[in-house]
Amino acid sequence: MRIAIIGAGMAGLSCAVQLREAGHAVSVFDKGRGPGGRMATRRMEHEGETFAFDHGAQYFTAREIAFQARVRAWEAEGIVAAWPAAKEGAWVGTPSMNAPIHAMAEEAGAIFGTRIHALERVGHQWRLAGASDEEMFDAVVVAVPAEQVAPLLASHAPDLAEDARDVTSEPCWTAMVAFEGRVDAPDTLSEAGAIGWAARNSAKPGRDAEQECWVIQANPRWSRAQLEREAENVGEELLAHFARAVGDLPAVLFRTAHRWRYAMCEKNDAGALWDADLRIGVCGDWLSGPRVENAFLSGLELARLIEG
Numbered sequence: 604m605r606i607a608i609i610g611a612g613m614a615g616l617s618c619a620v621q622l623r624e625a626g627h628a629v630s631v632f633d634k635g636r637g638p639g640g641r642m643a644t645r646r647m648e649h650e651g652e653t654f655a656f657d658h659g660a661q662y663f664t665a666r667e668i669a670f671q672a673r674v675r676a677w678e679a680e681g682i683v684a685a686w687p688a689a690k691e692g693a694w695v696g697t698p699s700m701n702a703p704i705h706a707m708a709e710e711a712g713a714i715f716g717t718r719i720h721a722l723e724r725v726g727h728q729w730r731l732a733g734a735s736d737e738e739m740f741d742a743v744v745v746a747v748p749a750e751q752v753a754p755l756l757a758s759h760a761p762d763l764a765e766d767a768r769d770v771t772s773e774p775c776w777t778a779m780v781a782f783e784g785r786v787d788a789p790d791t792l793s794e795a796g797a798i799g800w801a802a803r804n805s806a807k808p809g810r811d812a813e814q815e816c817w818v819i820q821a822n823p824r825w826s827r828a829q830l831e832r833e834a835e836n837v838g839e840e841l842l843a844h845f846a847r848a849v850g851d852l853p854a855v856l857f858r859t860a861h862r863w864r865y866a867m868c869e870k871n872d873a874g875a876l877w878d879a880d881l882r883i884g885v886c887g888d889w890l891s892g893p894r895v896e897n898a899f900l901s902g903l904e905l906a907r908l909i910e911g
């Protein structure tokens with residue numbers, strides 16, 4: 604089959620790679636400028652220096668055998684490494700969190716900067732509004748966060764759209780800060796005032812250890828309460844909470860903040876859903892649980908369902 608996949612995050616790409624191996628012609632589209640999804644890495648230029656921050660997922664774990672095997676293969680390729688500072692069994696992408704996404708996107712030939720607005724039924728095939736008009740697909744995989752599913756599927760697959768509408772995700776305000784000198788604190792800290800988790804990004808394997816880059820994530824409750832505020836003010840406030848937790852801070856070289864509106868979904872047991880008549884499937888963490896591994900397994904599950 605010719606299969607279109609909307610969304611090049613962990614779920615869409617694990618599905619894409621599996622379907623390609625099974626012999627399908629797969630086209631992957633993502634609205635983002637580059638690979639990452641919620642495993643994104645942001646690079647900032649400031650006064651001639653580049654600072655990198657993993658501002659989505661901070662690390663991931665591998666509990667299921669299928670994902671463990673994948674992670675070991677990535678380790679052998681040098682694109683992930685263990686990061687025990689986060690916790691035992693924690694892994695990170697190297698040199699940045701999006702490295703495994705990057706590798707899979709390349710393998711799948713993913714096309715970035717392409718937002719799909721809608722699906723159009725043409726005979727028994729599908730055309731994607733937002734991609735090339737000439738391309739027709741036998742099947743479509745929607746691998747986007749739950750809250751972004753409905754606009755794509757409401758008119759053709761209302762049941763799948765409804766399932767996605769039932770899911771809610773917690774937001775996460777995230778501050779990214781580069782300091783002039785070392786912060787006197789361990790590499791990670793959690794549950795301090797508004798802070799859910801903070802990590803010395805530059806202490807992860809493969810990063811520039813000369814820099815002092817921190818990612819400071821607000822907890823879900825605080826993030827929700829501040830959801831519509833300006834990033835500038837939120838960043839400043841999170842930094843103040845950080846100072847309260849660790850004491851005096853070195854001078855700030857650079858600071859910015861990012862709002863993840865749909866960061867962490869609730870747990871779900873569906874795994875993935877496939878409508879064999881319409882040839883439309885959905886995968887993503889929202890069908891499994893709020894973790895990188897869940898997204899990977901959901902993509903794999905959908906590929907299995909498609910294969911029958």
Ligand code: FAD
Binds near residue numbers: 718888
């Ligand atoms: P995504 O990564 O969101 O991928 C969906 C993709 O779809 C995106 O790239 C998006 O650009 C694209 N897209 C959306 N709509 C369209 C459209 N219309 N057209 C084209 N493309 C579209 N997990 C852990 O395991 N450990 C952690 O420590 C952790 N911390 C986290 C912290 C934060 C702040 C966040 C945000 C997430 C965290 N997670 C963590 C969760 C983890 O990142 C996600 O569960 C996982 O990355 C989800 O993958 P996905 O493929 O389902 O979705």
